[in-house]
């Protein structure tokens with residue numbers, strides 16, 4: 001690739017000159033290195049090359065751009081971490097608005113500041129970096145996190161599928177990894193459907209559905225009072241007044257919505273399958289259920305299907321399995337899956 005190399009102080013003049021000659025290659029970036037600026041140029045004519053050189057710039061050939069901006073934080077870190085440390089580094093991070101959550105491998109804790117700064121440099125919209133300080137645990141499915149670098153902020157403003165969600169990342173469960181599932185299910189909902197979202201968190205399933213189907217009625221039940229509080233904020237933020245937020249335990253709250261739902265969403269993989277009584281109670285004569293669960297990598301749907309069939313037999317209703325998909329790999333032996341099925345009373 002050919003570049004016209006100019007001293008930074010002459011760059012404006014050279015740029016005007018190159019533009020007049022119509023030789024700037026707009027498909028490539030202008031590079032900066034030390035006190036030089038490099039303009040990518042398309043020159044096939046030796047006479048033009050001479051003219052440009054006369055204007056006070058040299059034409060240089062660069063195989064590798066002089067200061068190509070690293071496209072990801074690993075590339076930036078290559079200069080700061082050893083080879084063994086680079087191998088330890090986990091590639092991705094979770095993103096909640098402008099907050100990144102990293103998983104620091106043991107042994108690299110002392111370098112977490114360096115890692116965090118590299119992440120912020122490579123992704124200018126990230127303003128805060130937090131580190132995981134424990135697993136997701138407890139009924140509320142939250143995790144401990146510690147502040148690493150940037151602005152000391154724990155309140156995320158996260159955009160997903162055209163909706164905004166505000167929440168404290170330490171106090172509630174939220175994961176952008178379900179964005180596709182939320183789109184998938186939202187697209188299945190028809191106008192005026194009555195939807196129940198059990199385990200609603202800060203409201204992503206409920207709000208995305210309610211926004212897409214303004215005539216539908218969505219009930220969203222959440223036990224964590226912080227999750228409920230942020231769900232109220234998010235309903236306002238997204239102007240979705242067709243969501244009825246409920247603070248409480250699905251096991252009792254469902255009694256207020258007997259026979260309510262055309263569609264029931266059960267997004268709590270750890271224990272959704274212990275709420276089949278509640279799903280039956282909430283269902284209308286016919287209802288579609290989306291149940292999330294952890295399943296072995298082999299024969300993913302066998303266990304959950306057999307639980308549902310047994311429950312149906314014991315309670316005198318019919319089921320029709322519609323489809324199943326793997327939401328994400330979870331561990332070497334388990335995956336998170338979703339099964340869609342119909343309850344027919």
Ligand SMILES: C[S@@+](CC[C@H](N)C(=O)[O-])C[C@H]1O[C@@H](n2cnc3c(N)ncnc32)[C@H](O)[C@@H]1O
Nearest residue numbers: 139140173174199200201222223224249250267
């Ligand atoms: C895995 S999170 C899913 C949150 C949300 N649906 C989402 O996709 O972001 C499960 C949620 O269920 C809530 N939860 C747990 N047990 C519950 C119960 N018995 N009744 C209502 N909510 C419950 C937790 O507080 C948590 O917010």
